Amino acid sequence: MQHAAKNENGLGSVMMLPHRLRNDFPLAVITLISGMAVFVLGPFVIYRFATGAMVHGALNLLVVLAILGAMSYAWRTGNCRWPGVFLSIVSVASATATAMLPGAVGLHWFYAALMASYLLMGVGEASVLIIAAVTALVVHGGAFTSATQMWTFVVATALVSLFAFVFRWRADAQHRQLELLATLDPLTGCSNRRAMDRELLIAVNTNARTRAPFGLAMLDLDHFKAVNDRYGHEAGDQVLVDLAELLRSHSRQEDRLFRFGGEEFVLLLPGVDEASLFTVCDKLREVIAQSLSHAEQKVTLSIGAAALRAGEDWQSWLVRADKALYAAKEAGRNRVCVAPPSADGPSSSTR
Structure with missing residues (x-):
């Protein structure tokens, strides 16, 4: 009987997964980005270790484990703020660190990490994180082969950040408006x-x-x-x-x-x-x-x-x-x- 009850509880939890994803937008974003990141980075972990690039492989593996841990925490607790901040920092930091390694192509991953940050964090927090990462790359200088490439990267990153900033700011404003409409009685203006x-x-x-x-x-x-x-x-x-x-x-x-x-x-x-x-x-x-x-x-x-x-x-x-x-x-x-x-x-x- 207890075993059957546990099975029923487990089945009920599984059946609730689509409902939670539909009704909890931050959780859905964390799940989507985490799933995509693991799907993309997983093969790279295997490839890095197979080719002897132990440092790169260990870095990629650490990122995958951190992403899975943050997603698990969000699902268990329902708290999506800190997992979002953590995932953003891990994504941007790993892309920045990879770009600084000799022979790496981490700059190509930086734009994906940038967009993920604006989806997972507030616009102010994401902007500060991106500015700090770009500053670190420019000061280090090892990610660029020339000054032209460096300044092209800086300008392109600024433009992409601006577009992401506007999109997220507008999305937040619309979300607040919808939340307000969903909790107000239209006739009297009272809460519903x-x-x-x-x-x-x-x-x-x-x-x-x-x-x-x-x-x-x-x-x-x-x-x-x-x-x-x-x-x-x-x-x-x-x-x-x-x-x-x-x-x-x-x-x-x-x-x-x-x-x-x-x-x-x-x-x-x-x-x-x-x-x-x-x-x-x-x-x-x-x-x-x-x-x-x-x-x-x-x-x-x-x-x-x-x-x-x-x-x-x-x-x-x-x-x-x-x-x-x-x-x-x-x-x-x-x-x-x-x-x-x-x-x-x-x-x-x-x-």
Whole structure:
């Protein structure tokens, strides 16, 4: 039975490989470049040793082992930054060192190492690394047969670096924009559920390390369907936009607001414990009751809140807040219900 379970776990891990490559771009780049480097350098290792070029062969073998180690680390830990930096330094350093060896043709490999650096590192780090390597080659001088060849190499390297810099800078800008769009609700400008899942997990991990308190509030507009039915969906959308703006303007800078779906919102409250959770939420309820309206019709909301328990996962935390919200609706709406730390039913109060 244990052997079968291990086989199933191993098969599951293998099946997850394509998913990780599709959804983790840095890991995909590290894997692609590492695979290509090993595929290209592997035969050279054999050739160098077979022809007696022990120094060149040992250098190539060291590079292959370093590349495989960095790729393995990235896959095991999910941390791609330091493997990327390490691979870049190894690639550029090995190309530079090979170019300095007598009779070597390392300059031809330098451009491949240059491009790999801009794909694996930040543009600033890659630029510093390339400038340092080119400076070392120029000062050493052994890689060039003439001054003309040296300056041709310097100019060509500068141009290729410029093209790589622009490409990587543009790709990073587009990636940041896509990440932002993927975590924002287009109507209200609030963060969406994808961002909420990540932030709640961070809050749980922070609480586990530091015992810092966190409060969670689920907010739902009362009788929102009646607004849509009577005034139309455009009016309903405007009410949601106005609600989001009111919540943002009356929350602290460190609070995080998410649109959960429809007329439901979630507010993450760092530093708010169970003792102060009701007061914080009820102030928001009062602000909305006094300020939010459409066509002279007041719009109210109900709030269910829960303080994070020690050792609780974020899904259970969210479920408790949702149950408290349901209790607030059942108790007559326009009120705050706070889930107690025990398994008893949520407590409620209305101002």
